[in-house]
Amino acid sequence: MMNMASLLIGIHAALGELAILGALWLFVELLNPTEARLKRARILSLAVVFFVFVSWIVGGFYYVSIYGKEVKPIVLDGPQPWGHEVFTEVKEHVFLFLPFISLYLCALLYRGPPLLKDRKVQIAALALAGLIVLLGLAMVGMGYVISSAARAGLEVAV
């Protein structure tokens, strides 16, 4: 039976990875845009906003209610305290950029100048989608480092 912490982390990570996949798919659609590809890109940008915001809420709930009390002390007392002092701190704060980047991209695709007629809009959209992918992957990597530091802390305790 899965405990609450594992469930919340799993949902948070899954939603984040769906956001990354959505942004990557959007990026590919905009490399050589057509009306149909632009239509899909717009829907994907909405999906990315949704996944980022819900991942924020779920991850935030886990962080505020469980991580601080149960996981942070283990990491800080373990052999890899930098897991929290660098990677959790960076992750929890840089994550806050993602909602605004995704909102900007979504607004650009829905309300911006016609992308099919203006290459500059295409470049801006590609850069934003690419950034969401890279930041998302950085979040995944940092999450792994933090989980590893917690595991290392537990192993030492045993």
Next chain:
Amino acid sequence: MKCNFRAMGIAAVLTFLLITILTIQTELSAGFKTSLAALTGHHWTSKGVVSLLFFTLSTLVLGTVIPESKNVKNSGLLVVAGAIVCGFVIFAFFVNHFLAG
């Protein structure tokens, strides 16, 4: 609804700067951290709420004072550059903070 992307881009970068400043100040001042926590119960939640409100308000306000630009490429790239620079500042701060003990 028309969008002023130049204003929104500047609002996004200002929001990244605000998050960066709040992050660093929280680490350097326990009193500031406590004040932030008093807003919503947790300092990190407060940062999220404050940044959401700030982005929304600044987009609306800047949208009325900054003229729109047809060149959304520059605004979009400004958002990308702002996120990268502020992200790097946050990373460098915490690495330095950890190494300094």
